[in-house]
Amino acid sequence: MKRRNFLALAAIAGGSKFLFPYSAFANTGKGQIPGIKDSLSNQLEADIIILGGGMGGCATALAACRNGLNVIMTEETDWIGGQASQQGVPPDEHPWIETHGAPATYREYRTRVMDYYKRNYPLTDEARNRKFLNPGDGSVSRICHEPKVTVAVLTEMLAPYMSNGKLIILTDYKVKKADVNGDNVKAVQVYNKKEGRTLTLIAPYFVDATECGDLLPLTGTEYVTGTESKAQTNELHASDKARPGNNQAFTVCFAMDYVPGANLVIDRPKNYDHWSNYVPNLTPAWSGKLLSLAYSDPRTLKPKTLGFQPEGEPTGDVLNLWNYRKIINRHNFTPGTYQGDITMVNWPQQDYMQGNLIDVSEDEFEKHVNAAKEMNRCFFYWLQTEAPRPDGGTGWAGLRLRGDVMGTEDGMAKYPYIREARRIKSEFTILEEHVGAENRVLVAGKTAGKKAADFYDSVGLGYYHIDLHPSNEGDNYIDFASLPYQIPLGALLPQRMNNLLPANKNIGTTHITNGCYREHPTEWGIGEAVGMLITYAKAKKVPPRAVRERKELLEDFQKWIRTQGLETHWPA
Structure with a gap:
């Protein structure tokens, strides 16, 4: 032209x-x-x-x-x-x-990305002076940050x-x-x-x-x-x-934070009975129910236990999933900026294995994406109500979906992770x-x-x-x-x-x-x-x-x- x-x-x-x-x-x-x-x-x-x-x-x-x-x-x-x-x-x-x-x-x-936080966010002096700032200090990456910051950058x-x-x-x-x-x-x-x-x-x-x-x-x-x-x-x-x-599972990610003392439990999802009892049919066998804190170790395929503690307390010698993909560590910001940390949920419990997105019709694509979102809501509800706590109790009622972080109304990512x-x-x-x-x-x-x-x-x-x-x-x-x-x-x-x-x-x-x-x-x-x-x-x-x-x-x-x-x- x-x-x-x-x-x-x-x-x-x-x-x-x-x-x-x-x-x-x-x-x-x-x-x-x-x-x-x-x-x-x-x-x-x-x-x-x-x-x-x-x-x-x-x-x-x-x-x-x-x-x-x-x-x-x-x-x-x-x-x-x-x-x-x-x-x-x-x-x-x-x-x-x-x-x-x-x-x-x-x-x-x-x-x-680091400079965006240093220019626009109320960081602590220690965080601001850190050469390689990791906003969330998530363990999966040295630069765990909010999705909207990537868009801006x-x-x-x-x-x-x-x-x-x-x-x-x-x-x-x-x-x-x-x-x-x-x-x-x-x-x-x-x-x-x-x-x-x-x-x-x-x-x-x-x-x-x-x-x-x-x-x-x-x-x-x-x-x-x-x-x-x-x-x-x-x-x-x-x-x-x-x-x-035969393709790898896809995942629809979501973000959440935790408000101590709050009761933010969502309505029980309609398919909760199905997903809370679902055991993946895999070879070699999966560790048990998908919605649990156990999964197959990727290297050995033996059952492996994970931890979950959204208040940031230690979980012993097991990985605290809360810290895995944490995108906001409240301690990097001046006191009062955040009620709690924000974490991105892309965990083994969300791998959707009941359908394929490649070379299928648009209707089939949407059907499986919507099913994955429903599975996510069931997993989130399980975390709020049934996830084992270190103190012997169950569930973290103060967990909150953060759709604003994802730029969506339903709290889920705009597109599945392919x-x-x-x-x-x-x-x-x-x-x-x-x-x-x-x-x-x-x-x-x-x-x-x-x-x-x-x-x-x-x-x-x-x-x-x-x-x-x-x-x-x-x-x-x-x-x-x-x-x-x-x-x-x-x-x-x-x-x-x-x-x-x-x-x-x-x-x-x-x-x-x-x-x-x-x-x-x-x-x-x-x-x-x-x-x-x-x-x-x-x-x-x-x-x-x-x-x-x-x-x-x-x-x-x-x-x-x-x-x-x-x-x-x-x-x-």
């Missing part, structure tokens, strides 16, 4: 707020918006269309915009940030995240590009259709259910950064789902047979033998097996253990050690499609390796690499796959991305 038209659209759309629905494209009464030819045709163009405003989508947009491209990014909910915001999952990260092992912009995001990082017209963000838009010509996507159609409005988005490049890989089936892009067989991948922990419908999506059939597939600690030794030898595979086409780094939650077809946890890994460019390239690239959990992994490539910093690194790949390919006038195929281009590309803060090799 012509630059003046893109800038005019951005100026009109971003006039009142940074994240906007299409209704902000006001009709002037003359049939079109000034400077926009035939604006009422509901057709927009850019250099890149990004479907999905999660961590990968935002990183793609940042990389492309700072290198001069025009971008339109859509988001199905009204919050950008994906895992860290709409899904309510504090960042799962590796031990070296504060110094290396992720793009510089990801560490900037983390720093901005990412909006702030993207704001200059919305202001100068490089970026338009369309919230509450879901991709519905695609126009494909051979191996190229020509346009996509997105729909805003709240407004009843459809838009057609046109670009030379499209990025699928959706949580489930929604663009893949709409474009006919080849992909896989679920579990591969050992015969297909030769992975040590692969299943004996392929099960395309652990596993559709995955492209890629130029290169990451296998367990490349990153799994035990499998690596078997294929590379005892000495060489201490490092993950060295990919000649590395465009990023990441690390997380291979962590597969129980599945909808009866698998218990599959959880074992991995090694600090690289992100190979080949895993970001579909085998056939020329101008569609993945930027979420939809890259070329297997069911097994998805378990370590699915967390926040890795998704960000994937997105940033994709944004820079498109920029580079466009400048060189070559298709993205040519950058990997031609040695001189690949080396030049890797050198260039390193100048912009992407790391391609772990230090010795």
Whole structure:
């Protein structure tokens, strides 16, 4: 499209707020918006269309915009940030995240989260002077914080590009259709259910950064789902047979706090009898009832007891779930700021295993999400009324759902936490033998097996253990050690499609390796690499796959991305 038209659209759309629905494209009464030819045709163009405003989508947009491209990014909910915001999952990260092992912009995001609290919240002097402030001091992450802060920080990082017209963000838009010509996507159609409005988005490049890989089936892009067989991948922990419908459980997170002495018990949920007696049918067997303080230890699969004490008192040698994903530690703030701590609930008791969200109808998707929310309400009621207390009593009546923290009326996250999506059939597939600690030794030898595979086409780094939650077809946890890994460019390239690239959990992994490539910093690194790949390919006038195929281009590309803060090799 012509630059003046893109800038005019951005100026009109971003006039009142940074994240906007299409209704902000006001009709002037003359049939079109000034400077926009035939604006009422509901057709927009850019250099890149990004479907999905999660961590990968935002990183793609940042990389492309700072290198001069025009971008339109859509988001199905009204919050950008994906895992860290709409899904309510504090960042799962590796031990070296504060110094290396992720793009510089990801560490900037983390720093901005800390600075947001230091600028806007009444912190204690000790907390304010802490170099690496963890607002909630949750044990799962060094930066446990409120979802809305991620929204604010990412909006702030993207704001200059919305202001100068490089970026338009369309919230509450879901991709519905695609126009494909051979191996190229020509346009996509997105729909805003709240407004009843459809838009057609046109670009030379499209990025699928959706949580489930929604663009893949709409474009006919080849992909896989679920579990591969050992015969297909030769992975040590692969299943004996392929099960395309077997996916990890999803979780609908929620936030809660605790008001000592208060009675805030909710009405008994209608399905409480079912869920309070529900025992997951898994192999190996689960520890017992799902709604309890026992679960299967992910590594050993033996029953393991957890603790729960919302007043912060010690729970002996067992993990206090209250502290696990705590996003506000009241002691980091001046006295009186908070009645109590706020914790994010993403625990084993919420893994929904009675249905699948991948490759199902929209009605089926909503049915299972609503069932997961009902299971959550039952679990919350159980915590209020039946959870064992250290003093011998039962229940914590002062627990309170915090829908305001989640930006919802029902207290639940805006979108389910998706652990596993559709995955492209890629130029290169990451296998367990490349990153799994035990499998690596078997294929590379005892000495060489201490490092993950060295990919000649590395465009990023990441690390997380291979962590597969129980599945909808009866698998218990599959959880074992991995090694600090690289992100190979080949895993970001579909085998056939020329101008569609993945930027979420939809890259070329297997069911097994998805378990370590699915967390926040890795998704960000994937997105940033994709944004820079498109920029580079466009400048060189070559298709993205040519950058990997031609040695001189690949080396030049890797050198260039390193100048912009992407790391391609772990230090010795």
